[in-house]
Amino acid sequence: MTRRAARSPRFDLTIVLTYYLPYTSGLTEVARTVAEGLAARGRRVAVVAARHDTEHPTRETVRGVEVFRAPVAARIGRGVLSPGFAPLAGRIARASRVVNIHLPMLEAGLVARLAGGTPVVSTHHDDVWLPPGRLAALQVPVVDASVGAALRRSAAVVVNNVDHAEHSRHWPLMRDRRILAIAPPCRERATAPATFRESAGPHFGFLGRIAPEKGLHHLVDAFRTITDPEARLLIAGDYSKVAGGSVVGALRARAGDDTRIRFTGFLADSRVPEFYASLDAFALPSVAEESFGISQAEAMMLGVPSVACDAPGMRVPVSETGFGRLVPPKDPHALAEALLDVAAYSPERRAEGGRATRARYGTDSCLDAYDALFQEVGAERRVTV
Structure with a gap:
């Protein structure tokens, strides 16, 4: 043998x-x-x-x-x-x-x-x-x-x-x-023009799968309590090939006749920096636990503060950097108030928040x-x- x-x-x-x-x-x-x-x-x-x-x-x-x-x-x-x-x-x-x-x-x-x-x-x-x-x-x-x-x-x-x-x-x-x-x-993306901006009002956004666990119905409800006609809500992400099915139809129905809400669909990777550059605040309203939230951290790296649910995992980027706000899950009113608050951050605070996030999550x-x-x-x- x-x-x-x-x-x-x-x-x-x-x-x-x-x-x-x-x-x-x-x-x-x-x-x-x-x-x-x-x-x-x-x-x-x-x-x-x-x-x-x-x-x-x-x-x-x-x-x-x-x-x-x-x-x-x-x-x-x-x-x-x-x-x-x-x-x-x-x-x-x-x-x-x-x-x-x-x-x-x-x-x-x-x-x-x-x-x-x-x-x-x-x-x-x-x-x-x-x-x-x-x-x-x-x-x-x-x-x-x-x-x-x-x-x-x-x-x-x-x-x-x-x-x-x-x-x-x-x-x-x-x-x-x-x-x-x-x-x-988390990718440190290059700066880019704010091609998704439509007005002088605050722009809030989400980037990810348009799936039930992302809690986007709470984000739509929160935004609709904001009366500023110049405000915009940009929801970006694939809704055509989501495992388990997308909820984009239900979200559009919830948005009703509010023409300030935009669904961009899938974004090519080259356009993601333009999307982040167009935001005053990023939202992560997930109803199921997120282990981290890469998109929120990448937005934060570019100086966009995040409003995330105060839940295990998804709260970590905000809690470790202090760059944004944490809110109770499933609370549209708290979400709206926090989004308006962080959208008003000064350029100096945004620059410091971006530096802190890049140093931690490269x-x-x-x-x-x-x-x-x-x-x-x-x-x-x-x-x-």
């Missing part, structure tokens, strides 16, 4: 998540930025995701990252059924030094097991959340069990901040593992922390052939 030979893994890192490019969310942006950032540093990086958009190939290289996509057989709410996803992720993971699984994910536990001897690092973004109903009652316990199985197999767990993690349903499991708090990568510090962790965890990994 011959001894099996050991060789270096094909990849330094495999990142596994359900949705990847061209889908856009806070979770996918973290995964994309880490993948592309580490590939630019010379790491061999793979991403495994579901092929939720059939216009994209099952395999391609995107900015130095090898992307593998498994076909989707069916969709259930926000999730997808892809029988080949976990086996594909396991196969690529076994050829890697370390596998990074982004949670929550239906197949997380199975992927962690199929990874074999490859060390697992889990990034826990949030607990799964679905609108109340029979589907949620069936799906949430299943996903929670799978997430728990992945956490038990994890050599380390990354959270965006401990404030959010301590309020997770999975905290009893996470606190027994090695936990690292790494703020998600992309490089996030990549440094992930890179060091992956190298440490995967240092001794070898593949037998």
Whole structure:
């Protein structure tokens, strides 16, 4: 009998998540930025995701990252059924030094097991959340069990901040593992012209998925209590390809005949700086816990104060920098008052708030922390052939 030979893994890192490019969310942006950032540093990086958009190939290289996509057989709410996803992720993971699984994910536990001897690092973004109903009652316990199985197999767990993690349903499991708090990568975007401004009045805005948990109905209600005819509310984000369905129709109905409210739809990345430059205040009114809120931090980095709900995770950028206001969740009147207050911040206060946010939440510090962790965890990994 011959001894099996050991060789270096094909990849330094495999990142596994359900949705990847061209889908856009806070979770996918973290995964994309880490993948592309580490590939630019010379790491061999793979991403495994579901092929939720059939216009994209099952395999391609995107900015130095090898992307593998498994076909989707069916969709259930926000999730997808892809029988080949976990086996594909396991196969690529076994050829890697370390596998990074982004949670929550239906197949997380199975992927962690199929990874074999490859060390697992889990990034826990949030607990799964679905609108109340029979589907949620069936799906949430299943996903929670799978997430728990992945956490038990994890050599380390990354959270965006401990404030959010301590309020997770999975905290009893996470606190027994090695936990690292790494703020998600926030891009320092270039200054740009305020092309979305329409008047001299205050402009308030939101950028993100137009989904139920974002609490945008409270933002619309808050804005409609503001009587200034020159005021504007700009709601930007995709509502055509939102997993689980968009609420844009309900929001438009709620806006009624208020022509001051604008829905921009999906914004190309090149236009995002123009959107931020057009705002006097950013709003994050989510009704489900946000683990951080990348868009609010990126707006803050450009000198736009944020009004966020005083809830675990999403309050962290404002509470750590002091650049904005925190309000009780689901309180339109408090939200409106805070938006008007921060919209009146002086140029000096905006400049200082932007500096404080940039110093705390840059992309490089996030990549440094992930890179060091992956190298440490995967240092001794070898593949037998």
